[in-house]
Amino acid sequence: MLWPDTADASLWRAFRRQFVRHGKSLLATPSDAANPLLFFFMVVTLFPIGLGPDPDLLAKMAPGILWVVALLSSLMVSAKLFASDFEDGSVEQMALAPYPLAVLALAEVSAHWLATGFVLALTAPLFGIMLGLPIHALPALVASLFLGTQCLLLIGAVGSALTVSIRRGGLLLSLLILPLNIPVLIFGSAAVSEAVQHGNVLSWLALLAAMALAALVLAPLAVGAALRISLDN
Amino acid sequence: MALISARGVSIERGDRRLLEGVGLVVEPGHLWQLLGPNGVGKSSLLRALAGVTTLGVGGEIVRETRMLYLGHAAAIKRALNPVDNLLYHPASDAGLARETVEEALARVNLAGYEAVSVGALSAGQQRRVGLARLVLSQAQLWILDEPFTALDTAGCQWLEALIREHVSAGGAVIFTSHQASPFGASQQQLDLMRHVVA
Amino acid sequence: MWSFIHKLGSPPWFYRFSGTFIRWLLPITVGMLVCGAIWGLLIAPPDFRQGNSYRIIYIHVPAAVVALAGYYVMAFAGAVSLIWRIKMADVAMRAAAPVGAVLTAVALVTGAIWGKPTWGAWWVWDARITSMLILFFLYLGVVALFEAYENKAAAAKACAVLSLVGTVNIPIIYKSVDWWYSLHQPASIKFTGESAIDASMLYPLLLMIVAFYFLFACAVLLNMRAELVWAHRQSSWLRQALGAA
Numbered sequence: 119m120l121w122p123d124t125a126d127a128s129l130w131r132a133f134r135r136q137f138v139r140h141g142k143s144l145l146a147t148p149s150d151a152a153n154p155l156l157f158f159f160m161v162v163t164l165f166p167i168g169l170g171p172d173p174d175l176l177a178k179m180a181p182g183i184l185w186v187v188a189l190l191s192s193l194m195v196s197a198k199l200f201a202s203d204f205e206d207g208s209v210e211q212m213a214l215a216p217y218p219l220a221v222l223a224l225a226e227v228s229a230h231w232l233a234t235g236f237v238l239a240l241t242a243p244l245f246g247i248m249l250g251l252p253i254h255a256l257p258a259l260v261a262s263l264f265l266g267t268q269c270l271l272l273i274g275a276v277g278s279a280l281t282v283s284i285r286r287g288g289l290l291l292s293l294l295i296l297p298l299n300i301p302v303l304i305f306g307s308a309a310v311s312e313a314v315q316h317g318n319v320l321s322w323l324a325l326l327a328a329m330a331l332a333a334l335v336l337a338p339l340a341v342g343a344a345l346r347i348s349l350d351n
Numbered sequence: 352m353a354l355i356s357a358r359g360v361s362i363e364r365g366d367r368r369l370l371e372g373v374g375l376v377v378e379p380g381h382l383w384q385l386l387g388p389n390g391v392g393k394s395s396l397l398r399a400l401a402g403v404t405t406l407g408v409g410g411e412i413v414r415e416t417r418m419l420y421l422g423h424a425a426a427i428k429r430a431l432n433p434v435d436n437l438l439y440h441p442a443s444d445a446g447l448a449r450e451t452v453e454e455a456l457a458r459v460n461l462a463g464y465e466a467v468s469v470g471a472l473s474a475g476q477q478r479r480v481g482l483a484r485l486v487l488s489q490a491q492l493w494i495l496d497e498p499f500t501a502l503d504t505a506g507c508q509w510l511e512a513l514i515r516e517h518v519s520a521g522g523a524v525i526f527t528s529h530q531a532s533p534f535g536a537s538q539q540q541l542d543l544m545r546h547v548v549a
Numbered sequence: 550m551w552s553f554i555h556k557l558g559s560p561p562w563f564y565r566f567s568g569t570f571i572r573w574l575l576p577i578t579v580g581m582l583v584c585g586a587i588w589g590l591l592i593a594p595p596d597f598r599q600g601n602s603y604r605i606i607y608i609h610v611p612a613a614v615v616a617l618a619g620y621y622v623m624a625f626a627g628a629v630s631l632i633w634r635i636k637m638a639d640v641a642m643r644a645a646a647p648v649g650a651v652l653t654a655v656a657l658v659t660g661a662i663w664g665k666p667t668w669g670a671w672w673v674w675d676a677r678i679t680s681m682l683i684l685f686f687l688y689l690g691v692v693a694l695f696e697a698y699e700n701k702a703a704a705a706k707a708c709a710v711l712s713l714v715g716t717v718n719i720p721i722i723y724k725s726v727d728w729w730y731s732l733h734q735p736a737s738i739k740f741t742g743e744s745a746i747d748a749s750m751l752y753p754l755l756l757m758i759v760a761f762y763f764l765f766a767c768a769v770l771l772n773m774r775a776e777l778v779w780a781h782r783q784s785s786w787l788r789q790a791l792g793a794a
Contacts, residue, residue, distance in 0.1 A: 131446065139428070139439035146430035146468065207424025210403050211442040214420055222441065276714055280707050284697045294690040294711060297683045298718050301725035308732055329721070336717065343710050350406035350703040365700050406702050 132217040136225035143202075144233045150198060151233035158191040158238060162245045177250035181259075181310035184246060188238060188263055189270060189303055193295060195234045196274025197288040199227070200345065204282045209345055220342035227275045227338070235267025251314070258313030258323070265326040266306040272330075272337035273298045279344035283351035302329060353378055353415060354492045354523050355400060360410035362395045368548045370396060373410070375525075375541060377492065382518045383525045384532050387543035393527045394423070394496050396543065400525065401494045419490040421498060425481030429470035433461055433480045436469060437487060444489055455486040459509075474501050485513060493517065495526040507533065558635045560777050561786040567770050568790075578767050581760035589753035596750070602666040607754060609659035611761035612652045613681060617719075619649035619765055620684065623691070624716040627709030637773075639705040642712065643695060644772035648765060650688035656681050676730035680723050687715045 144151050165183050166176055176183075203209050203226070212222045242263050243256040251259065277295040281287030309322035353376050360373040369392035377383060385393050399408040401420035419442070427436050437443060437452045456462060459479040461472075469477055478501045485493065493514075499507050511533045514524050532538060556562045589607035596603040623645040630638035660678050661671050672678075691708050698704030781787045 135439050136441065139431075139435070139441070142435055142439070143428045143430045146428075202428075205424065206428065207422050207426040208428075208441060210398075210420070210422055210424070211426040211440065213403060214401060214418070215442050216417075276710075280694065280711060281697070283703075287697065290690075290693055290697050293686065293693055297686040297690065297722065298714065300683055301718070301721045304725045304729040308729065311732075325725075340710055340714055344707065346405075347703050347706045347710065350404050350706075351698055351700045406700070406706070 129217060129221060132215070133221055133225045136212075136222045137229045140226045140229040141232070144229065151237070154191045154195045154234050155237060155241065157194055158187055159245070161187045161190065162249065166249070173250045177252070177314075180246060180249040180251040181255075181307045181314065183249060184242060184251075184259065185262075185266075185303055185307040185310065188242070188267065188306075189299055191238065192235065192267060192270035192274055192299075193292050195230065196271065196278045196295065197291050199230055199271075199275055199278040200282045201278070204348065209282075210349060213346055213349060218342065219345055220338035223275065223279070223341040223345065224334075224338040227271060227341070231268060231271045235271050236264070238267055239263035251310075254316075255310055255313040258319045259310050261323055262306040262309040262326060265323065265330045266302050268330045269302045269326065269333050270299055272333035273302075276337055276340045276344060279341045279348060281348075282345070283348040302326070305329070353413070354381075355415065355418070356413050357400060358411045360396070360399065360408065360412060362392050362399055363407035363409070364392070364395060370543060370546045371548050373541075373543070373546045375400075377523045377525060379491070379521045379523055380518055381523045382514065382534060382538040383523075384534070384538050384540050385525065385527045385543055386540055387547075391543050391547055393543060397494055397496050397525065397527065398422070416492050417490045418492045418494055419484065419488045420494045420496075421481065421484065422496045425478070425484075427469055427477065427480050429477075430468060432464075432466050432468050433472075433483070434465045436480060437483055440484065443484065443487060447487065451487065452483075455483045456480075458486050459483045475503060475506060478502060479506065482510060482513075485517070491522050493522065493524045493526075495524065497527050497529065499528050499530055558637045560637065560781060561790070563637055564774060564777050564787070564790055567774055571767065571770055571774075574763065574770070575767055578760060578763040581756060581763060585753055585757040585760050589750075589757060593750050593753050594747075599667055602663070605659050605663045607757050609656055609663055610754060611758040612659065613656040613677075614758055615761040615765050616649055616652040616656055616681070616684060618762070619645055619652060620687065620712070620719065621716060622765075622769075623649060624709075624712035627705075627712045631706060631709045631713075639709075640773050640776050641769065642709060643705065644769045644776060645765075646688060646691045646695070646708070648768045648772065650685065650692060652761075652765070653681060653685040653688055657685060674730075676727045679730070680726045683722055683726070684719070687719075691715075 162183065165179070165187075169175060169179070200209065203212075213219055215222065239260050242259050246256055246259050247253075274291075274295055277291045277298075280294065281291045284290060305322050305325045309319050309326065311317075312322060313319045355375070355377045357373060357375040360370070360375075361368060362370040362373075373396065375383070385396065387393050395404070397420075398404045400412060401418055402412075402414065403420065403422075426440065426442070431439075433456055434449065434452050437455065438447055438449060453462075453465060456465060459482055461476060461479055461483070464472065464476070469480055472480070482498070498510060502510060507530075514526075515534075515537075518524055557566065585607065590604050593604075595601050623642050626638045626642035626645060629635060630642060657678070660681065664673050664678075665671050691712055694711055695701075695704045695708050698707060778787065778791075
């Protein structure tokens, strides 16, 4: 909805404003950002308990385990992405603002990613070591999660926007998002496995980077459309 | 010059058609109240007029000006303080200054609460944070869904005065209310019962 | 040509047209399926390595091919409904979703039945079967999303958006699963070997693929007609049409 705006209509200012708003509310309720990280921590711990403490087995499975748990944690994050904004009427106001909803949504997702995916990527080496991942593979772990969590959250945002108007839409969100997340999982875990074996890591990271760039451009458009559809439900 | 004009508007929710043939022309200086019992579709019509919903809205709605829409949910974050809420509100003017926001809060009797998170305020106070948007807004047309809810007598009088001020300055207001309207003869009314689909 | 497509957008016209269309499409489909089945299951020669158990491909491959194509049909219908706001395109998209899901399930089950005598296991995580499984989830997602929305008009738009997002992802998913498989490939047999297929086995397969496409069209049209009967059950044109039949 665009009509002549008497005030300053700078798109970047609107983006920054939405970013700061979401960032401040995340800082004010730290559990929203901390819970997925704690979830990641606990679930990673479950695997040695379930599989047995054999260090060779764990080291072999570490890339897969870390990436699957990162994906699950991202599902948790996505489920709450637009929920509170939808309930308190913020999405309505965003839809009425004279700026593209896609841009405002991207601002929110960016702020959310900095608080969740980015932090996860930085703290992942700790869990890698717990599972016996060799040290030389840790940079690849961080890089793959850095790029991969962006993809996961952008795709998750589409799912969240589609299901935000549905009661208990969290489970449906998982069903919708999981198939779309599988390529990210494949590329990410392959990057780490290859790093362990001193193989070719860069091509997998390049694929992740390409997906992240494509998602950065395309996902907000889908999110904008989906949020408007949810307002109509 | 009509700020908003609606012709032959119909509202559907799900498979049911609620309203039909609604027409409305709002010019500067108008004060419109939508009348009707609960469930007739007042909120749905307001949302359609504001442009929040487009699905299930038939007919023609022409909007010529910037609007402010205040719905049931005021888009106020409980975790933030009032200043941050208003400064970074999605629909507020970009380039809003902190001092302007603080003045607006003073006008709604919330001076001194700038650093308190909204969740810690009373329901009436929370409502006033939302109403402070009206003070800050540069929009010519206000679309207000039950703005008098959860306000005490003083608050109602304050809001009444604000609306009159806005209308006499050339703005326009469309609102709904459960209580008897305080504006008496100075307002126009649209009775939605005449447009209900049997 | 355009006026014909435009007319299809009107429910009464579509209902009449699809009625006459189905009346000859259905027998042709059944005919092709029967011919293809007899040819493939009885007449075509047994395979050198797999003997007679390979014959399940006459159901498995057509089902898989049409299931994948069906997703694109569904997404295309969704796009048409989003861009041009044609309600019949909505109906087409929603009719295609369960048909595609069932075909994917058939492909998965027949794939498992093929797998047991051929490679000794009911389920083998090879690239094609894994991609089929993901496609199944994509279909289920569309169906589930539609059921979950209260406002069905909004539901149709949401499903259109979801299937469009899916179409962008399907090539990525298929390719990534391919690479995943070659990355972790066990050192032994290549499960999906591209052996050259003999003409005597290829032709019945092609016939079955075409037959399944026709079957898909019949199923979707019948589904659409059923949807129209339910949605317009109060209106007079439908009562007339049903009375006349």
